[in-house]
Every structure is written in structure tokens, then in C-alpha cells.
Amino acid sequence: MLRHFFFLLSLLPSCTNSAFIPPNAYKYIKSQTTEPSKTDTITAQLRLAPTNLDRLSLLPKSKDWTFKFDEQDNYTWLPGSVVNANAASFPPLTGVGMTMAMLSLGPCAMLPPHMHPRANNLVVAIAGNTTSWMVNENGAPTVEVQLTPLTMTVFPRGSLHAMQNNGCDNALLVSALDSEDTGTLNFLNGLYNLPPEMVTAGFGNNFDFDVRDIGRKIPKVGSGAVMGSAECAAKCGITID
Numbered sequence: 592m593l594r595h596f597f598f599l600l601s602l603l604p605s606c607t608n609s610a611f612i613p614p615n616a617y618k619y620i621k622s623q624t625t626e627p628s629k630t631d632t633i634t635a636q637l638r639l640a641p642t643n644l645d646r647l648s649l650l651p652k653s654k655d656w657t658f659k660f661d662e663q664d665n666y667t668w669l670p671g672s673v674v675n676a677n678a679a680s681f682p683p684l685t686g687v688g689m690t691m692a693m694l695s696l697g698p699c700a701m702l703p704p705h706m707h708p709r710a711n712n713l714v715v716a717i718a719g720n721t722t723s724w725m726v727n728e729n730g731a732p733t734v735e736v737q738l739t740p741l742t743m744t745v746f747p748r749g750s751l752h753a754m755q756n757n758g759c760d761n762a763l764l765v766s767a768l769d770s771e772d773t774g775t776l777n778f779l780n781g782l783y784n785l786p787p788e789m790v791t792a793g794f795g796n797n798f799d800f801d802v803r804d805i806g807r808k809i810p811k812v813g814s815g816a817v818m819g820s821a822e823c824a825a826k827c828g829i830t831i832d
């Protein structure tokens with residue numbers, strides 16, 4: 592009899608769990624993963640190699656060790672792009688623990704507000720005049736840096752940051768990150784993946800706009816860069832459609 596009681600007791604937590612989760616609780620959880628995990632790539636083989644010498648035999652040619660930023664699919668100056676050399680795009684970086692990104696910002700292009708969950712980020716300007724903004728956490732001051740050639744700033748892991756090319760010429764910046772899988776979360780794209788009523792409530796419930804409508808108009812992540820401010824566009828004679 593006592594044994595039966597304990598058996599029933601052991602079932603309780605699972606019963607209560609499923610009983611209290613409303614049937615549609617998961618409907619807003621949209622998977623961000625679009626591709627199945629790749630287990631047959633050179634990167635996967637490099638991770639499985641028993642010794643470093645075995646790894647090196649998988650990368651026999653000098654060409655294997657050469658990465659051309661301007662030959663990658665994402666590379667564009669219209670409006671701009673972030674091209675990542677990481678373990679996925681450049682196999683020799685597997686196990687190295689770093690990513691190098693090239694930030695190509697056409698006139699007025701910006702990197703929208705985003706953060707990297709797994710990497711500290713150093714950015715140094717090579718050409719152009721770019722302003723960066725960063726907020727490290729609630730209550731921290733906003734940091735604004737003018738990234739003119741040979742000027743550098745740091746975006747610590749998890750910090751909210753954005754930047755805009757102020758000029759009507761191209762701006763080029765080099766971005767180094769201490770992870771070979773940095774991850775990127777764009778704040779606005781992420782925010783509008785939450786249930787609209789929660790976003791509306793987050794705004795204080797008392798605004799006269801439809802958050803679904805705003806959410807639909809946010810540019811896709813795309814190449815990583817979007818068009819910057821209307822003020823900059825007007826200055827450079829760029830029409831925003």
C-alpha cells in the first residue's frame with residue numbers, strides 16, 4: 592500500500608508540469624536554426640582529428656590557409672556587410688578560438704543594434720569616419736567613439752552596440768572577436784520575435800502604434816548592415832525607399 596503511494600507520488604511532478612502548461616505556450620518559440628547541423632564538413636573532420644598533425648593533413652595546400660574577404664558571398668558595399676572569417680567559413684580557424692570580421696560600410700551604412708553572446712569584440716578603423724555607440728548594461732553610460740583611421744574601440748561580450756558610417760565615402764573597419772563561434776543577436780529583430788502583446792506591454796501599453804506593423808518593417812539581418820539615418824542619407828543624396 593505504502594509502495595503504491597510512493598509510486599503515485601513519483602508521478603506527481605510530471606503530471607503537474609504538463610497540466611499547467613497551456614497548450615499554446617510554445618507557439619512563439621520559433622527556431623532560429625535554419626540548417627541541420629553539418630557533421631560532414633571539413634570543420635567537423637578537423638574537430639575529430641586525433642592529433643594536430645592529423646588536422647594539418649586535412650589542410651594540405653597553402654590555398655587552404657588563404658581567406659579572401661572580398662570573395663565571400665556576403666561581401667557588399669550596398670549598403671554594407673559583415674564578412675566573418677570563422678571556423679565555419681575558414682576551416683584553419685577551427686580550434687583557434689578567434690573570428691576576424693571585415694566591416695564594409697558604404698555611405699551612411701550602419702550595423703544595427705546587436706550583441707555577441709560569446710565574444711569580446713575589438714574594432715579598428717582602416718578608412719572612413721564611423722561613429723560607434725555602446726551600452727554595457729542597465730544603468731551604464733552610453734559610450735560614443737569616433738572611429739577614424741587607426742582608432743580602435745572594444746565592445747565587451749554581451750554589450751549592446753551599433754555603428755554608422757557618417758561619410759559619403761566607404762568606411763572599412765576590422766573586427767576581431769575572441770571566439771570562433773561568436774553568435775550575433777540583433778536587438779530589434781530579436782525583440783519583435785516575442786509575442787506582440789508582450790512587446791506592446793514592454794513599451795508601457797500606452798502607445799498609439801501597432802507593434803506588429805513596426806515588427807514587419809524591420810530590415811532582415813541580411814548581410815549584417817542596413818541603411819543608416821535619414822539625416823546622413825539626405826546629406827549624401829541617397830534616397831531611402
Ligand SMILES: *[C@@H]1O[C@H](CO)[C@@H](O)[C@H](O)[C@H]1NC(C)=O
Nearest residue numbers: 663665673674675680812813
Ligand atoms: C553570411 O551571412 C549569414 C547570414 O547573416 C551568416 O550566417 C554567415 O556567417 C555569413 N558568412 C560569412 C562568411 O560572413
Ligand SMILES: *[C@@H]1O[C@H](CO)[C@@H](O)[C@H](O)[C@H]1NC(C)=O
Nearest residue numbers: 719720721722737739757758
Ligand atoms: C566624423 O564625423 C563626425 C560626425 O559627422 C564629425 O563630427 C567629425 O568631425 C568627423 N571627423 C572627421 C575627422 O572627419
